[in-house]
Amino acid sequence: MSTSAEERTRPAPRAQEGPGSWAREQLGALKELLDKPLTTYYLIIMCSALLLALGLMMVLSASSIEALQLTGSPFSWFIKQSLSAALGVPLMYVCSRLPVKFFRWAGYPLMALSFLALIMVLFIGSSELGAQRWIYIGDFTIQPSEPAKLGLVLWGADLLARRARQGRIEWRQLLIPLMPGTAILAVMVMLGRDLGTTLVLFTIFLALLWVVGAPVKLFGGILALAVLAAVIMIRVEPYRMARIGAFLDPWADAQGAGYQAVQGQIAMGSGGWFGLGLGSSRQKWSWLPHGESDFIFAILGEELGLAGTLMVVALFGLLGYAGLRVAVRVNDPFIRLSAAAMVAWIVGQATVNMGAVLGVLPITGIPLPLVSYGGSALLPTLAALGMLLSFAKREPGAREALAARGPGAVARGLSWLGLGGMTRGRMTR
Numbered sequence: 001m002s003t004s005a006e007e008r009t010r011p012a013p014r015a016q017e018g019p020g021s022w023a024r025e026q027l028g029a030l031k032e033l034l035d036k037p038l039t040t041y042y043l044i045i046m047c048s049a050l051l052l053a054l055g056l057m058m059v060l061s062a063s064s065i066e067a068l069q070l071t072g073s074p075f076s077w078f079i080k081q082s083l084s085a086a087l088g089v090p091l092m093y094v095c096s097r098l099p100v101k102f103f104r105w106a107g108y109p110l111m112a113l114s115f116l117a118l119i120m121v122l123f124i125g126s127s128e129l130g131a132q133r134w135i136y137i138g139d140f141t142i143q144p145s146e147p148a149k150l151g152l153v154l155w156g157a158d159l160l161a162r163r164a165r166q167g168r169i170e171w172r173q174l175l176i177p178l179m180p181g182t183a184i185l186a187v188m189v190m191l192g193r194d195l196g197t198t199l200v201l202f203t204i205f206l207a208l209l210w211v212v213g214a215p216v217k218l219f220g221g222i223l224a225l226a227v228l229a230a231v232i233m234i235r236v237e238p239y240r241m242a243r244i245g246a247f248l249d250p251w252a253d254a255q256g257a258g259y260q261a262v263q264g265q266i267a268m269g270s271g272g273w274f275g276l277g278l279g280s281s282r283q284k285w286s287w288l289p290h291g292e293s294d295f296i297f298a299i300l301g302e303e304l305g306l307a308g309t310l311m312v313v314a315l316f317g318l319l320g321y322a323g324l325r326v327a328v329r330v331n332d333p334f335i336r337l338s339a340a341a342m343v344a345w346i347v348g349q350a351t352v353n354m355g356a357v358l359g360v361l362p363i364t365g366i367p368l369p370l371v372s373y374g375g376s377a378l379l380p381t382l383a384a385l386g387m388l389l390s391f392a393k394r395e396p397g398a399r400e401a402l403a404a405r406g407p408g409a410v411a412r413g414l415s416w417l418g419l420g421g422m423t424r425g426r427m428t429r
Contacts, residue, residue, distance in 0.1 A: 037397030040329075043322040044392060047315045048092070048370065048385045052085060054300075054312070055371035061279050062299040063292035063373060077292060077373055084375030088382035095386025100394070103387055104161070104334055107154025111181070114151045117144030118188040143376035145189050145197040150380040152185060152201060153341045156208050161334035178208070179222075186229070195233050195240065196364030200349050202226040207344035211327070211337050247362040263288040264298040264357050268309075275305030292373040294365055297357040312371070313354070320347040326391045335391045342384050 059081045064074035121135055121144055135142045159178050182205045189198045206226075209219055234240040242257035250258030250265070267283040270276065281302045284291050291299045301309045323343035327336045346369045353368040355361030367374055369381050393399060 037395055037401045038392075040322045040325045040395060041389060041392040041398060041402075043318055043325075044385060044389050047319040047322065048382070051312070051315050051319075051370040052089075052382075055296075055368075056081060056085060057278070058296055058300050058303075058371060059292055059373045061281065061303060062284050062296050064279075065284050065286065066292070069286075080375065081373055081378070084378045085382075087375075088379045091379060092382040092386035092389070095383050096389035096393075098387075098390055100332065100334065100390070103154055103338070103390075104158045107151060107156075107158050110147060110151035111155045111185075114144055114148035114185070115188070117142070118148065118185075118192070120144070121192055122188075141376065143374070145192070145194055146376045147380045148185060148189070149197070149200060149204065149345050150384050152182065152204050153338050153345060153384070156182070156205065157334050157337035157341060160208060160212055160337055161332075178205075190229070190233060193233075193237065194365075195230065196352070196366035198233070199226070199230065199352070199364065200345060200366065203344050203348045204341045207341045208337055211340045243363050247359070250359065260289050260295065261356075261359060261363060264295050265359055267291075267295075267298040267302040268357065271302040271305040271308075273305050274307050275301070275303045278303050293367055294353070294363070294372065295357055296372045297354050297368055300371070301357075309354075316347055316350045316369075319343075322392070323347075323388055326388060326395065329395045330391060332394065335394060339388060339391055342388060346381060346384065 056078070060075070060078040063077040067076040067078075068074040070076075117135070124135060135144070156178055182201065186198050186201050189201065202222075206219070206222065209222065234244060246253060246258035246261055250261035252258065254262045263283055267281065267288055270282065276282070281291075281299050283302055284299055288295055288298060297309065297312070300312065304311075320343050323339050323346075327339040327343075330336065330339075349366055350369050352361055352364060353366055353372075356363045367377050370378065393402065
């Protein structure tokens with residue numbers, strides 16, 4: 001029997017592919033994506049932008065009722081947060097363009113300024129909700145313990161990086177001056193009765209210990225001291241003891257010490273799978289205290305449901321992955337130390353905040369990074385993320401990929417204004 005030319009040239013039919021082949025293809029595509037040099041860079045930008053946009057949206061929704069009652073305008077606190085974001089985004093961009101040596105130098109004056117500001121808080125600071133942590137300047141407030149977190153990250157990372165020998169750091173070099181410096185900073189924050197920030201500072205310090213490979217005995221000893229300090233701070237303040245009791249059984253005193261925890265759980269439970277709808281929260285009508293700051297995650301869960309809360313968890317998880325990816329892929333010891341400490345700070349603080357809202361951790365009063373209301377917390381966080389972007393450019397092949405991408409949006413804007421020669425001259429230097 002003769003075969004036509006069409007049949008001879010027709011490709012043989014492929015065997016039917018099963019689900020295993022499809023999964024392998026998807027894993028191969030994901031691996032190829034992760035191997036790209038700019039994956040970390042774009043992950044940081046995407047997660048930061050989405051969390052910041054979501055935060056502004058939720059601050060407007062969560063604060064509108066109380067702001068209307070106190071100021072006569074539902075937009076008062078949203079405008080303040082928007083101004084902080086308007087300052088923080090350019091700050092993030094500037095930090096993303098700065099060299100590593102600038103950050104190594106910046107930790108020392110930032111630590112000195114943090115010490116000075118924390119001393120000022122003890123004398124001229126305002127006490128609210130059992131903690132003395134704010135300095136009022138007109139209509140704005142400054143919380144010095146927030147930039148102190150960034151200062152500890154930079155100062156501690158540079159101290160250890162300068163003592164690195166062939167990528168290794170002797171744990172004995174931690175004793176002076178990193179350990180006493182961290183202890184003094186933590187004690188000053190403790191004097192302001194701010195337990196939550198004190199625990200975050202210890203988390204940063206423990207992350208630095210972990211990266212340099214401190215022995216288990218030293219690591220355990222520092223952790224035991226941190227736990228002992230936390231227990232003492234809880235015992236000496238009656239309202240903290242009440243919080244612990246409310247954590248163990250909030251419904252036992254639902255109208256007293258457990259009120260905030262109970263209202264937060266009601267908000268989370270009311271959201272269901274997809275929430276009541278943006279702006280439709282019932283708990284923000286003077287039921288849930290501090291819904292725009294410490295408990296904004298509860299309002300988010302009520303309005304956007306389980307889907308919204310899982311999206312926030314995923315974004316912080318991706319941000320943490322990006323930071324650890326920088327720490328692993330870049331050989332500079334300062335970058336490794338500061339990137340890991342930064343992840344411990346931001347993702348650790350987010351975990352504690354969300355855990356307190358869900359009732360699996362005690363309430364500490366620390367905000368949800370990038371989402372909660374508060375410019376004092378937002379600005380250092382955006383500066384830290386800008387620094388992480390700068391570090392991501394040091395990954396293998398990242399600079400070449402950025403150069404091949406062509407001029408960025410700023411350069412194109414300057415060119416459109418007739419100032420393109422400035423950027424071209426900068427690129428040829």
